[in-house]
Amino acid sequence: MKILLSSVFGPFGVDDAYGRKENVMELFHNQVTREQGLFSLRMHHPSFGLHFIASNLAASTAVLDFPDEQRFVREVKKGYDYVGISFIVPNFVKAQRMAALVREHAPKSKIVLGGHGTRIPGIEGMIEHDNICRGEGVAFMRDLLGEDVARPFKHPAMISATFKKIMGMPISTDSAVLIPGVGCPNACRFCATSHFFDKAYTPFFESGKDLYDVCADLERRMGTQEFFVMDENFLKRTARVEELLDLMEFHGKEWRFGIFSSAEAIRAVGVPFLARLGVHFLWIGVESKREVYEKNRGADLGGLIGELKDHGISVLASGILFLEHHDKQSIRDDIEYVAGLGSDYVQYMELGPLPGTKLYADYDAKGMLRKDLPYEEWHGQHEIWFEHPHFTPRESAQVLRDAFRYEYDRNGPSLLRMCDTIIRGVATLAKSDDAALRRRAGVLRRWARDYRPLPHVARSFAHNDRSREIADAVIDKYKKILGPERLWDAVRTRALAFAAAREQVRVAAGLSMYQPKTAVTKYRRSVKELVAQYVKGRSWENLLKLEVDRRPEMVVVTMDGNLDGINVKTLAMKLRRYLKKEQGAVILDVERVAGVEGRSLEQLLMKVRKYRGRVKVRFDEGTEALKAAVEALPAELAALLEQPCPQGA
DSSP, rough: EEEEEOOOBBSSSOOOSOTTTTOOSSSHHHHTTOOGGGGGOOEEEEOHHHHHHHTTOSEEEEEEEEEEEEHHHHTTTTTEEEEEEEGGGHHHHHHHHHHHHHHHTTTTTTEEEEEEGGHHHHTTGGOSSSSOOOOOHHHHHHHHHHTTSSSSSOOOOBBSOOOEEEEEOOOOOOOOOOOOOOOHHHHHTTTTHHOOOOOOOEEEOSSSHHHHHHHHHHHHHOOOOOEOOTTTGGGSSHHHHHHHHHHHHHHHOOOOOOOOOOOHHHHHOHHHHHHHTTEEEEEEEEESOOOSGGGTTTTTTHHHHHHHHHHHHHEEEEESOOOTTHHHHHHHHHHHHHTTOOOEEEEEEEEETTTSSSHHHHHHHTTOTTTTOOOOOOOOSSSSBBSSSOHHHHHHHHHHHHHHHHHHHHHOOHHHHHHHHHHHHHHHHHHSSOOOHHHHOOOOHHHHHHHHHHHHHHHHHHHHHHHHHHHHHHHHHHHHHOOOHHHHHHHHHHHHHHHHHHHHHHHHHTTOOOOOOEEEESSOOOHHHHHHHHHOOOOOHSEEEEEEEEETEEEHHHHHEEEEEHHHHHHHHHHHHHHHHOOOOEEEEEEEEEEEEETTHHHHHHHHHGGGGTEEEOOOSHHHHHHHHHHTTTTHHHHHHOOOOOOOO
């Protein structure tokens, strides 16, 4: 069984038959720092949901990120049993085209549609498909493939962003994605995500201990201590987060987190708690000064954001434009209100009645939707797609653009504000009576040193006097708290200035669009692929994912993936070599073996049976495929499972 999960094809952010130039495949540059020119934060994000699904299937699965049309066709021609296409509403035409291409070039493949776009009314008759996945994707795909739906979740090792640039300078991207669960019970009427998951939260990892184990595993596998948490309201499960912090402090971990949260959840745990946890970035939905949602009721958002920044936590405040009460004056009031909260980043989003939400149902019932407008226009960064009593569609595009420009002119570059937040955090936490917070001050101090060149370069390229004033103030704070600059700081400042000058030329010429690179990630290779890799001379570690824990008295080999004849041959060769040269035992942990081809488990044990006194198999529950392979073992080999593992194995 072979599965392909694909994002929609590019190019992105261009006007063509499949998309619009305003729908850029960059979260920050598209929705947050879009009018900040040189200072816009640039990065691409992998298809997190597809990777999470792929890592939790037993079948051989490939994830195709950001292909062009030709690359997608080449991939589907490889003969997958299922091709999954994930899309949002404005990418409807792309999904339609991709499904047609699958039918043309791989007619035996079954098509699975997924993502928010599947909520489009009548989608069943609009795009070729065999199955539609709505809601949580792992359970759906496991059930579709006949796998164990209740099997515990496994977290993939995914980098949170690629191609990350600040003022044209590439920066390291070792931050990992952490997905504790999906959905949100707050069920704001406009929220497509909450409605997509039936206004409920589905945890993938129930306890703080579960999350700690995932983070520790990602730290070991990826070498990272920073995690971007993809969870609609991470702090909502207070007990889970508190247990996570307890374990972090017990084990001396200084992990850092970027999170989404509502004001009510922040108040439940307190800002000092977030600083101890290592939260360095927080996205909060402000929405509107007048239309107050329950999550923000009674909150002093300006004071809360100020306290967060004082503790070194950068804040992104999100506001909604073109609500029902908005007229020319009230919308201006909301724009100024959100901009005046003092956050590092501001997102202005047009109210968007997306299919599946209560807002869509209400507007549809009132006949307010512009159904003559193609779905590729329903992206929220240009014109509204519903009738508003006070704004025409053309006016809405101008108001949105002016809102971002106003916020930028008033508050300066977001990157400069971020630098200010970091140094404010150093000053606050260094004076704390809490030892844990003082340790966090040390982490922020290292960050401040890393970012020290940025305020100088931001001043040189500032677009107005207000930005220069902010830069001067931040530079003074850095000098007061960190001391005089060193020669190395001057060298890095010149390097950043050079990169900024080149980027400024690109921006001025209108060439600042960056297309994400195509990437293919394989999870549990098929036998055919393994043979190809073996012929190419790839080592046995590449053929089956292995974790090797060497100890003085033994070596523990943990297998993860599919076991087949190619794996067995190469793995057995290495095991026999070890057993011949060393005197220690070998513990084979097969608990995570997802699939077993034929008699491959039996063949592996046969090849090392002469060392049966030193070879033992760790096995508890495992997958259904593993259980069946164990039951089929001859008594001589099954005995290896009955021998107790050495103490501490």
